[in-house]
Amino acid sequence: MKRTPLYEIHKKLGGKLIEFAGFEMPVMYSSIIEEHLAVRERAGIFDVSHMGEIFVKGEEATKFLQWVTSNEVEKMKKGRARYSSFPTEKGTVVDDLLVYKLDEDEYMLVVNASNTDKDFRWIVEKGKGFDVKLENKSAEIAQIAIQGPRSQEILQKITDYELSSIRYYHFAVIELLGEKVIVSRTGYTGEDGFEIYSPAELGVKYWNALMEAGRSYGLKPAGLGARDTLRLEAGMNLYGNDMDETTTLLEADLEWIIKWGKKFIGESALAKQKEEGLERKLAGFEMLEKAVPRHGYKLFVDGKEYGKLASGSYAPYLKKNIGNAYLPIEKTKLGSEFEIEIRGRKYKAVVVPRQFYKREKK
Amino acid sequence: MILDELYYTKSHEWVRVEGEKGTVGITDFAQSELQDIVYVELPEVGKKLKAGEVLCSIDSVKSSAEIYTPVSGEVIEVNEKLSSEPELVNKDPYGEGWIAIVKLADSNEISNLLSAKEYEEMLEGEK
Numbered sequence: 001m002k003r004t005p006l007y008e009i010h011k012k013l014g015g016k017l018i019e020f021a022g023f024e025m026p027v028m029y030s031s032i033i034e035e036h037l038a039v040r041e042r043a044g045i046f047d048v049s050h051m052g053e054i055f056v057k058g059e060e061a062t063k064f065l066q067w068v069t070s071n072e073v074e075k076m077k078k079g080r081a082r083y084s085s086f087p088t089e090k091g092t093v094v095d096d097l098l099v100y101k102l103d104e105d106e107y108m109l110v111v112n113a114s115n116t117d118k119d120f121r122w123i124v125e126k127g128k129g130f131d132v133k134l135e136n137k138s139a140e141i142a143q144i145a146i147q148g149p150r151s152q153e154i155l156q157k158i159t160d161y162e163l164s165s166i167r168y169y170h171f172a173v174i175e176l177l178g179e180k181v182i183v184s185r186t187g188y189t190g191e192d193g194f195e196i197y198s199p200a201e202l203g204v205k206y207w208n209a210l211m212e213a214g215r216s217y218g219l220k221p222a223g224l225g226a227r228d229t230l231r232l233e234a235g236m237n238l239y240g241n242d243m244d245e246t247t248t249l250l251e252a253d254l255e256w257i258i259k260w261g262k263k264f265i266g267e268s269a270l271a272k273q274k275e276e277g278l279e280r281k282l283a284g285f286e287m288l289e290k291a292v293p294r295h296g297y298k299l300f301v302d303g304k305e306y307g308k309l310a311s312g313s314y315a316p317y318l319k320k321n322i323g324n325a326y327l328p329i330e331k332t333k334l335g336s337e338f339e340i341e342i343r344g345r346k347y348k349a350v351v352v353p354r355q356f357y358k359r360e361k362k
Numbered sequence: 363m364i365l366d367e368l369y370y371t372k373s374h375e376w377v378r379v380e381g382e383k384g385t386v387g388i389t390d391f392a393q394s395e396l397q398d399i400v401y402v403e404l405p406e407v408g409k410k411l412k413a414g415e416v417l418c419s420i421d422s423v424k425s426s427a428e429i430y431t432p433v434s435g436e437v438i439e440v441n442e443k444l445s446s447e448p449e450l451v452n453k454d455p456y457g458e459g460w461i462a463i464v465k466l467a468d469s470n471e472i473s474n475l476l477s478a479k480e481y482e483e484m485l486e487g488e489k
Contacts, residue, residue: 016397032423033398225424290445292401292421314400314423343403343419343426 004049005142005203013221021113023050026223035222036229036316039189040357043148044222045210048188048195049203052116053141054109054123058132061105068126069099070249070266072259076101081169081184084257086122087266091248091273095119096239096257098186100171108182108197110143112239126265142203146210147193147230149359150217155183155194157213158206163194177202177209188227190234190357232322233315235284235355241295241311242282242324248273251326253282253354282310283332284354287321291347293340294323300339300346301331309340315356322356325349363390365456369432369472370481375417376456377432377464379472384433386417387460388451391485396422399451402444405462409437413471418461420451431464433471439463 002023010017015026026047028035038044056065065073071084080101086094095115100108111119120136127134146155152163161174161183171184179202187193196206211219228238237243243252249266250258250273258270287293293312298305312323331338332351339346368376374392378385393399401421411417417431440462444450451459476484 027424028397031398033400036423229423290401291403292426294426314421316398316423 002050004047005200006047006049006144006207009204009207010047015221015223018224020224021050023113025050026221028223028225029221032223032225032229033316035220035226038218038220039148039191039222039226039230040317041149042218042220043146043150043154043193043214044189044220044226045207045214046145046147046222046227047143047203047207048145048227049142049200050113051143052111052113052119052136052138053143053197054111054116054120055135055137056107056109056123056132057135058105058130060131061107064127064130064132065099065107066262067130067264068123069097070254070259070264071099071257072262073099073101073107074262078103079170079172081171081186083169085249085254086119087249087264087270088245089266089269091250091266091270092245093239093243093247093249093252093254094122094245096237096243096254100182100184102182114240140200142198142200142206143195144198144203144206144210145187145189145193145195146214146219147187147189147222148191148219150214150219151191151193154210154214154217154219158209166194168192177205188236189230190236191230191359229313229316232311232313232324233317233357235353235357237282237324238311247282247326250274250278251281278329280326281329281332282324282354283327283351284356285323285325285338285349286352286356287340288337288348288350290321291340291342292321293342293347293349298341299325299327300341301328303339306338312340318356320356322352323349324354327351363456364478364482364485366478368456368478369475370478371430371432371475372484373430375429375432377472377475379466379469382466382469383438384435384464384466385460386431386433386462386464387455388420388429389481390455392427393452393455393459396420396425396427397452398423399448402448402451402461404440404442404444405437407437407440411435411437411464413474420448429461431462432475433464434467435464436467437462438465
């Protein structure tokens with residue numbers, strides 16, 4: 001099993017380690033609920049070094065990414081990060097990712113750990129005929145996320161760079177404890193926060209410095225368990241649960257990362273689907289009865305079995321049981337009801353807006 | 363933590379036997395493995411079970427676990443408090459976090475269960 005540069009730290013902190021995407025990762029340190037609430041109320045620090053980083057460089061880097069990803073690339077300015085996807089020809093999803101524009105002809109793509117190798121093969125294949133150089137540097141990079149309302153104050157303690165100048169979904173190459181690294185105002189929790197991309201060997205140094213700086217703010221190390229409940233509450237999709245190569249971007253409620261008319265892989269299939277209308281779509285729901293829904297549980301619509309649950313969990317901040325489900329399009333209206341089978345019994349759920357939690361903007 | 367006066371199962375339940383009644387719960391080890399218990403689906407009073415059958419289920423944030431009864435018999439009481447405070451199982455697994463009381467069908471069954479010492483040895487072996 002692979003380990004991140006922070007593996008020893010997780011062990012020392014008593015993290016409960018599990019296998020995730022081929023990595024030995026902490027699912028929690030003390031309690032998912034406590035870690036989740038720390039991020040909503042103060043700050044949490046995550047090792048997300050398992051994520052993949054692919055670099056795209058060359059004269060046709062922009063043109064290539066415009067073709068191979070669904071969201072706009074050409075108009076991106078240097079210093080921007082943008083959420084996007086690699087669609088298949090059918091408009092289904094190879095992976096979702098963040099595109100960082102490092103320079104005019106240079107980008108960093110941050111992809112899911114479970115898909116890094118697949119993604120790399122995919123873009124190498126699609127990149128034939130483009131003047132681009134592709135490099136998978138995932139193993140050389142440590143990624144630490146600090147998330148929560150106090151993140152900026154904590155990170156500011158270890159850098160002179162004015163962090164307030166980095167706007168949401170922007171990044172800067174800044175000096176952090178004597179080294180130049182990429183710091184972006186991004187995250188997967190629905191809170192304000194930063195992600196730090198550094199050479200692998202600096203990961204431990206940054207983690208320790210942030211833990212020290214965050215002590216008086218109540219910063220808590222947080223694991224993959226809290227990462228999942230936080231993203232779900234915030235209405236963010238998880239690859240493999242909420243979308244994959246069998247669901248189109250439109251069905252996965254990701255039309256907002258489609259830039260129509262720019263010509264990309266899968267655009268015509270998606271345009272056709274949009275014109276013909278969707279048969280099903282991902283919807284948010286809340287349980288009406290006490291029971292915890294989970295990925296893979298059977299759904300029943302009008303008493304008939306209708307596929308399996310995409311995502312489901314107890315939501316620690318909202319203190320509700322929530323999730324995402326693919327439902328027939330006419331059943332995705334707010335207030336529409338369906339059932340979920342949990343241990344052989346059916347429980348009622350109701351469709352609600354997918355962004356269950358929205359932070360207050362300052 | 364393991365209490366001497368209880369009997370245990372390999373699946374990490376305990377039973378406290380008092381006369382013909384057995385109070386059942388999950389062990390400290392089980393609660394710490396589950397963490398963050400958010401829902402206990404209590405059994406129905408009157409339900410008759412054989413030892414090793416599913417008594418109830420417990421959901422933590424991360425997972426769902428089935429709890430098996432260590433002893434055969436009829437469920438005569440359940441810990442209703444757990445419906446509103448499922449976290450009691452985490453906080454006090456051998457006390458306020460008890461799950462149900464079973465009227466023992468056969469008190470000889472106790473000999474099939476693990477003593478505190480045996481359970482402790484089993485946990486050591488798992489480490």
